[in-house]
Amino acid sequence: MNSIQKCRVIGVLDDGAASLGRSALAHLALADLVIGGARTLQLLADHIAPGAQQRDLTGAMAQVAEWIRAAQADGQRVVVLATGDPLCHGIAAYLASRLCIEAIEVIPNVSTLQLACARLCLPWQEMKFSSVHSKDAGDWVAGSGPEHGLYALLRDIRQHDRLAVLTSPANSPDRIARMLLAEGLADDFEMAVAERLCQPEERIVSGFNIRAAAQMPFAELNVVLLWRTALRRQPVLFGLPDASFAQRQPEKGLITKNEVRAVSLARLQLRADSVVWDIGAGSGSVGLEAARLCRLGHVYAIEKNADDCANVQQNRLAMGISNHTLAHGKAPDGLQDWPEPDAVFVGGSGGELAGMIALIVQRLKPEGCLVMNFVTLENLNLAIETLKSLGVAWDVLQLQAARSKPILHMNRMAAENPVWIVCAQKITGKTDD
DSSP: OOOOOOEEEEEEOTTGGGGOOHHHHHHHHHOSEEEEOHHHHHHTGGGSOTTOEEEEOTTOHHHHHHHHHHHHHTTOOEEEEEESOTTSSSHHHHHHTTSOGGGEEEEOOOOHHHHHHHHTTOOOTTOEEEEOOSOOOOSOOTTOOTTSTTHHHHHHHHHOSEEEEEOOSSSOHHHHHHHHHHTTOTTTEEEEEEESTTSTTOEEEEEEOHHHHTTOOOOSSEEEEEEESSOOOOOOOSOOOGGGSOOOSSSTTOSOOHHHHHHHHHHTTOOTTOEEEEESOTTSHHHHHHHHHOTTSEEEEEESOHHHHHHHHHHHHHHTOOSEEEEESOTTTTGGGSOOOSEEEESOOTTOHHHHHHHHHHHSOTTOEEEEEEOSHHHHHHHHHHHHHHTOEEEEEEEOOEEEEEETTEEEEEEOOOEEEEEEEOOTTOOOO
16 A cells, blocks of 8 residues: 655745755655646746646646645655745645645745845834735726625725735735725825746835826736824724714704614624624615624625615724625615624614515524614514414513703703514524514
8 A cells, every 4th residue: 555645745936946855856746746827837837847747736726636636645746836835825734724734844935925025124023924826806996795706805904003014916006006096095104016026027016105006017026015094093992872873954953862772783793703684774774784793794784765764884994994885775685695693783674674684684683683663653563463373482672761951051851762672582492473
């Protein structure tokens, strides 16, 4: 029976063999099967044995582990060529998750992100390393969801002061710059681009602003460095004053008031990665504060009034929130395309309350929470009866706050309208009818 040879995952830079040590070159020369991207295979063609089989992994990532497993079963020596450090947004972690750790050995190299930092003498120990080396999702559109190729990068940009970014031919530096413009961040960052690292045509482009970068062409092979030009503000996460939200005029007041909003958010039982639905968004106050609390999650909101939608978008931009998607429409239209929620807030139902509740209970994840606000007895009664018919655990809280108001040289208490907060939870093991 043939002994199993470890697969060597070797990091390579764009100067080819010059970037490899003696051990890496020896493993490459002895390999029976060499797997890598077409460009990397060509870079090292002179160091691969003439009889060795070569396989291009471009577009075939899902097959690589099986290629390795089959070759090892036949007693073959396998080398996988990766760019830079194979464990920094590279293929090594992917292979380790599909093969036993004992089946591979990683021979790392310097990451191209480290090289870019070195060229500009920027310390990288506190940098956030990010990657947009994914499929072409088009230019960023405000309100896009996690499926967009730039979504994770924008989340990182919101949370960090210095970033080093692996790009792709489609998700290029100018596209990243246009995203910063769309999100109102153009004046907050500077950018540098390191092109063709370790090649004779290497070029470091810096000293330009984001607006200029949005229109500049760059070589396909590059990495991007971003750093803030001013201190990042630490925003209030919870309990913003009502006046801080743009609201519809002259009908000011179409907003879940601060006190009710605070209790509603608490009852939603949010986590950092929660997926939240905000139905009947109004000015967006509940959904936008939820988005800040769920920094690793996402909020999907829907609002039927066009003026309110405009206010939500204005509030989203002013608050610097990216993990929030707004649909202009009347629920439940479109909700079938949203991912299953951990929490749902209903601020308005558009006359479809019973059907809406049934749909939400069906889609809620186990232990998920539904919170609804009502100001009329009829809607309160309908919600309770619907929850009873669905066999869902529920409770009701009546909340009535009073705020101080000046009167001459003194103050009086002015009562706000009472609100019923109806809460329900989808208990594990208990299903709806």
